[in-house]
Amino acid sequence: MARTRQGLIQRLPLNWLGLVPFAVFALLFLILPTLKIVIGAFQGPEGGFTFQNMLDLNTASIRSAYWTSIKLSVITALLGGTVGFAMAAAVVFGGLPKAVRGPLLTFSGVASNFAGVPLAFAFIATLGPVGLVTIWLKTNFGINLRAMGWNLLSFWGLVVTYLFFQIPLMILIITPALDGLKKEWREAAAVLGATGAQYWRMVALPILFPSLLGTFALLFANAFGAVATAFALTGPQLNIVPIKLFAQIRGDVLGNPNLGYALAFGMILITAAANTLYIWLRVRAERWLK
Numbered sequence: 001m002a003r004t005r006q007g008l009i010q011r012l013p014l015n016w017l018g019l020v021p022f023a024v025f026a027l028l029f030l031i032l033p034t035l036k037i038v039i040g041a042f043q044g045p046e047g048g049f050t051f052q053n054m055l056d057l058n059t060a061s062i063r064s065a066y067w068t069s070i071k072l073s074v075i076t077a078l079l080g081g082t083v084g085f086a087m088a089a090a091v092v093f094g095g096l097p098k099a100v101r102g103p104l105l106t107f108s109g110v111a112s113n114f115a116g117v118p119l120a121f122a123f124i125a126t127l128g129p130v131g132l133v134t135i136w137l138k139t140n141f142g143i144n145l146r147a148m149g150w151n152l153l154s155f156w157g158l159v160v161t162y163l164f165f166q167i168p169l170m171i172l173i174i175t176p177a178l179d180g181l182k183k184e185w186r187e188a189a190a191v192l193g194a195t196g197a198q199y200w201r202m203v204a205l206p207i208l209f210p211s212l213l214g215t216f217a218l219l220f221a222n223a224f225g226a227v228a229t230a231f232a233l234t235g236p237q238l239n240i241v242p243i244k245l246f247a248q249i250r251g252d253v254l255g256n257p258n259l260g261y262a263l264a265f266g267m268i269l270i271t272a273a274a275n276t277l278y279i280w281l282r283v284r285a286e287r288w289l290k
Helices: 002-011 016-041 060-094 098-111 119-127 131-139 155-179 184-192 196-224 228-237 240-247 256-287
Strands: none
Touching: 016 155, 016 256, 060 098, 060 155, 060 196, 060 240, 098 155, 098 256, 119 228, 155 196, 155 228, 155 240, 184 196, 196 256, 228 240, 240 256
């Protein structure tokens, strides 16, 4: 009997036990909440099935919130992707000292996850109405950012704030793709008489295009789902989907939790589409670079 138990224990896939905490965490904080959102999006106040919550999304205020969120995500993805790509290319191909690469990637790993209330406070303390840089420019150079129309607590202020984590995320993702460009391709292009611009236009960028487009999709999803930074920085005055969702589910008198679930369900569909596009393009890019 003891030998039978011992043999059974030895046959158990113990190497899978390390995944149990992750599986439990994903079930409790990802799968079950997502199922609750999906079910709640099609429930009425009394718990019955209804499409009314989804129909209520077609209002001027909610359409405007989705459009503002999409515009914010597209702009920060484009700007963050462009600047991040330029910085990564400068490190990989620009002839910068090798000692620069390690600190840049380390900082990017930290900054890409730096968001929420700490990030909002950091920008308010730096570029806010009485921020360090705002006062310094006004005192030393007579530059009044507020008189020039700058307002951190606005759409463009949120764009600048989002770039703090969008640019590092782009650097982290695109650097391995740039490393995958083989030196032989550049040398072959040079032997055939191609200039540097022609090499990038006809060889490098077509190979990197799936990675670039996939990273743009990931940056879009990253910005679209951000809520803590936006709410901590602008409060309820900016009409974007995460803030409107928070207003619906926090329990105010005019709040409608089921409409909040519908808003969240719409966000899930958009971010899922962006992430699916990223994964598909990432697989295609890895095939090219092998």
